[in-house]
Amino acid sequence: MNVHSIYHLMQMQAMSSLTGGNDSTANQIDFQQLIQQLMNNSSTTTMNKNNIPASYFLNNPEVVQSASSMLHTKSLNSSPSISGITDSISTLIEQAASQFNIDAKLIDAVVQTESNYNQNAVSDAGAQGLMQLMPDTARGLGVKNAFDPKENVFGGSLYLKQMLDRYDGNKTLALAAYNAGPGNVDKYNGIPPFKETQSYVQKVLGKYLA
Numbered sequence: 654m655n656v657h658s659i660y661h662l663m664q665m666q667a668m669s670s671l672t673g674g675n676d677s678t679a680n681q682i683d684f685q686q687l688i689q690q691l692m693n694n695s696s697t698t699t700m701n702k703n704n705i706p707a708s709y710f711l712n713n714p715e716v717v718q719s720a721s722s723m724l725h726t727k728s729l730n731s732s733p734s735i736s737g738i739t740d741s742i743s744t745l746i747e748q749a750a751s752q753f754n755i756d757a758k759l760i761d762a763v764v765q766t767e768s769n770y771n772q773n774a775v776s777d778a779g780a781q782g783l784m785q786l787m788p789d790t791a792r793g794l795g796v797k798n799a800f801d802p803k804e805n806v807f808g809g810s811l812y813l814k815q816m817l818d819r820y821d822g823n824k825t826l827a828l829a830a831y832n833a834g835p836g837n838v839d840k841y842n843g844i845p846p847f848k849e850t851q852s853y854v855q856k857v858l859g860k861y862l863a
Contacts, residue, residue: 749810762860772802784809828854
């Protein structure tokens with residue numbers, strides 16, 4: 654964590670104290686190819702840093718159409734043990750971390766905080782799956798089935814990578830943007846004064862640094 658991350662974490666903590674299957678191999682290859690294609694497309698397009706990254710894909714329907722044609726994910730038919738599910742998710746996290754050059758511990762901390770490894774989790778706001786992707790964001794990232802662990806982890810990791818890039822690797826701001834949206838982080842020039850977001854960032858960083 655850099656100096657800016659530490660500063661924002663201290664700021665957040667101070668504010669908080671005041672406010673109180675089974676084609677797994679084929680599917681994995683297909684989805685990784687999809688992610689690579691999306692990243693290649695985005696790397697050749699000039700993107701305004703003030704635009705929400707997902708909007709690029711939403712405004713380029715041919716990319717989303719290509720994404721949809723490449724994804725042929727089947728729902729899980731088996732009911733593995735809790736430990737088996739966690740092991741499988743850990744493998745996906747490691748793969749996504751390698752794909753997007755993100756610390757696997759950070760992805761794991763987000764998954765644990767967002768859904769506690771429940772691939773079928775749905776929030777009151779409608780966020781879905783392991784990394785709690787909102788439907789519009791999921792579609793923008795090319796995720797066809799947000800309840801599929803592989804798609805959700807890779808899609809959520811891609812979005813987290815975009816937030817990290819947007820804020821020059823500042824994990825504190827990236828996590829705040831993941832939770833509250835980059836628009837709010839930009840508006841308040843830091844962690845938004847939302848109790849939920851402040852608590853979220855604190856929880857994720859606490860798990861990450863543990």
